Amino acid sequence: MTLQQIHYVITISETGSMNKASERLYITQPSLTNAVKELEKEIGIVIFNRSGRGVTLTSDGAEFITYARQVYQQYEMLSERYMLSKAKKKFGVSSQHYSFAVEAFVGMVREFGTCDYEFAIRETQTSQVIEDVKTLKSEIGVLYLSDFNRQIMTRIFQTGQLEFHSIVKCGVYAYMWNGHPLADKKSVSLEELENYPCLTFEQGDKSSFYFAEEIFSTGDFQRVIHACDRCTMLNLMKGLDGYTFCSGLISGELNGSEYTAVPVSGNQSVMEIGYITKKNVNLSEMGRIYVQKLMDVQK
Numbered sequence: 210m211t212l213q214q215i216h217y218v219i220t221i222s223e224t225g226s227m228n229k230a231s232e233r234l235y236i237t238q239p240s241l242t243n244a245v246k247e248l249e250k251e252i253g254i255v256i257f258n259r260s261g262r263g264v265t266l267t268s269d270g271a272e273f274i275t276y277a278r279q280v281y282q283q284y285e286m287l288s289e290r291y292m293l294s295k296a297k298k299k300f301g302v303s304s305q306h307y308s309f310a311v312e313a314f315v316g317m318v319r320e321f322g323t324c325d326y327e328f329a330i331r332e333t334q335t336s337q338v339i340e341d342v343k344t345l346k347s348e349i350g351v352l353y354l355s356d357f358n359r360q361i362m363t364r365i366f367q368t369g370q371l372e373f374h375s376i377v378k379c380g381v382y383a384y385m386w387n388g389h390p391l392a393d394k395k396s397v398s399l400e401e402l403e404n405y406p407c408l409t410f411e412q413g414d415k416s417s418f419y420f421a422e423e424i425f426s427t428g429d430f431q432r433v434i435h436a437c438d439r440c441t442m443l444n445l446m447k448g449l450d451g452y453t454f455c456s457g458l459i460s461g462e463l464n465g466s467e468y469t470a471v472p473v474s475g476n477q478s479v480m481e482i483g484y485i486t487k488k489n490v491n492l493s494e495m496g497r498i499y500v501q502k503l504m505d506v507q508k
Contacts, residue, residue, distance in 0.1 A: 212284055214248045215277045218256055222274050226263045300495040301329040303341035304351035305422045306410055306439045309458045313502035334412050335420035342485050343369040348496045350485040358419040375483040381424050382457040382470035386446040396474040406432040408442050408453040423454045424478050456480045
C-alpha cells in the first residue's frame, strides 16, 4: 500500500467516477483501474462497486476510506511543514564577535533574499561556536587560532570531527573609540595600554582560557572588564576609555566611523582567522557564497 494508491481511492470516492478521477489525477483510466485492483488485492477487500453509472463504495470500502483520509491528511500536514519544495531552506553561521563575519553574512543574505530562505547568525562564546558546528546547528563557525591556542583547539576540532579552513593571518590591534587618548597614535605598546581597562568577552563558567577571543591572556592585565556582547563592549569603550584586542579587520559600514584599530607594537603574535566545518559535509550553495564573502571582506 502506498500513499499514491491512497490518494487515488480518495479521489475516486470524491468524484464517484473512474473517468473524472483519472482526469483530476492526470493519469490514464486503465492505469488508475490497475492501481486500485492491486490495492484491493493487497488488502483483501473490494473497495468500490463498479457499474455503468460510476462507482460507489462498498461497506468495507467506506470503512477503509475513513482511515485512508486520516492517513493522507497527516501526510499532507507533514509535507506542508517539511518538504523542501515548500519549506524555507535554512542556513546558520556561528561566530566569535567579529563585525567582518556579520558584514559577510549581510552580503550573503542580500544576494539570496529572505523570501525563500531562513537565516541565522549567532555571535556567541567560542565553545558554543564549536558545538553549533559539531551538531550542525550552524553550517559554518568563524574563529581564530594562534600559537597560544592552536594545539588545544586543533585537538578539540579532531575530537568533534571538525575541519579548520584558514582565511587570513594578521597582526594584533587595540580596538578603541576615536576619542580615546591613544587613538591618534600610529601604534601603541602594552605598557601604554596598562592605564586603561582591557575589555574581554566572557566565555562562560565552563570556559577554558584557550577559548578567549583576545590573543593576550587578560590575567596579565590589572584592569579587566568582562562583557557578553559587542554592543556593550562598544559602549564601554566610549564610556570608560576601554579597549580590546582584535585582528584589525573591522567593518566600518556596520560599526560606524567612531572606532579605530591601532597596531600593537613590540609583539610578534599572529592571529589566523578562519572557519570550521563538519568533516565530510559539503557546503551548501549559501555556505559557499558566505565563505566567498568572508574572503572578499579581507581584501
